[in-house]
Amino acid sequence: MGMMVRGLLLAPAWRNLRAAAPIFTGIRQHNNYEYNISADEQEGDSKFSSERRESGTLYPNHIPTNPLQKILLSAGSAVMSLYDPYRHDMVAVLGETTGAQALLNLREKMRRDPEGLQILQERPRIQMSNLDVERLRELPDGTFGRDYIRFLDVNRVTPDTRMPVKFVDEEELAYVAQRYREVHDLMHTLLGMPTNMLGEVVVKWFEAVQTGLPMCILGAAFGPLRLSTKRKKKLIELIPWAVRSGRSARCVLNFYYEKRWEQTVESLREEIGILPPPHLKV
Numbered sequence: 001m002g003m004m005v006r007g008l009l010l011a012p013a014w015r016n017l018r019a020a021a022p023i024f025t026g027i028r029q030h031n032n033y034e035y036n037i038s039a040d041e042q043e044g045d046s047k048f049s050s051e052r053r054e055s056g057t058l059y060p061n062h063i064p065t066n067p068l069q070k071i072l073l074s075a076g077s078a079v080m081s082l083y084d085p086y087r088h089d090m091v092a093v094l095g096e097t098t099g100a101q102a103l104l105n106l107r108e109k110m111r112r113d114p115e116g117l118q119i120l121q122e123r124p125r126i127q128m129s130n131l132d133v134e135r136l137r138e139l140p141d142g143t144f145g146r147d148y149i150r151f152l153d154v155n156r157v158t159p160d161t162r163m164p165v166k167f168v169d170e171e172e173l174a175y176v177a178q179r180y181r182e183v184h185d186l187m188h189t190l191l192g193m194p195t196n197m198l199g200e201v202v203v204k205w206f207e208a209v210q211t212g213l214p215m216c217i218l219g220a221a222f223g224p225l226r227l228s229t230k231r232k233k234k235l236i237e238l239i240p241w242a243v244r245s246g247r248s249a250r251c252v253l254n255f256y257y258e259k260r261w262e263q264t265v266e267s268l269r270e271e272i273g274i275l276p277p278p279h280l281k282v
Helices: 002-008 011-020 039-044 067-083 088-098 100-112 114-122 133-137 144-155 171-182 184-191 197-211 214-226 229-248 265-272
Strands: 027-029 032-034
Touching: 067 088, 067 214, 088 171, 088 214, 100 114, 100 171, 114 171, 133 144, 144 184, 144 265, 171 184, 184 197, 184 265, 197 214, 197 229
Parallel strands: none
Antiparallel strands: 027 032
């Protein structure tokens, strides 16, 4: 049986799979995982293009996989994500291997929206190298850029810890997946949610309604099992708000956030359609 499975897997791709997501490595710090992304990934991660791509790949970091490999990756990453929801690398792999239809729907929404279409054409990236951190820190309190930098500082995270997309087999859809991944912390900022387990579950409920991505639905459904009884009671109050906000909000990928740093958080929430957060300490 083992020989048969190995025969079905393409050897070059399987070697790539072993290095694709650091399943058994990673350092937990402040309830998040930090990973040592290789120099090649850091360089290729700056943009999606056909430059310097290897034979058979569609964009930097792309790892071609066949259907069987995707099934194995989906099953393994789902188990690991449920076992430890802070395994962001496994959550990322799960989203890429199970979210094809959801990504198609998100791309269609972006193509139908003028701002979303501009994002698809220009391919902006949210990375520390693209952020004028000192300028954002000097913005007035209540502005989106100032609140975003405060979120990064308080939670000790950076957008550069987001894993690069690897397993999406269409270049433009890979960018949609990467964009969703990079605006995740912006959603935390707009929803007023920290990066603890309760905050992550609330954001996942919002994103599940917004995107339909299986990994978001999985996180929304099973994330509450990891909460204490006290926090589950808070979640009961927060879930209805997150669901209503997800339904009322426009597609969150259709906003060019890099051009809205000086906009107030309140006005941006209203424009998107996010309801004011409940006054609960999470």
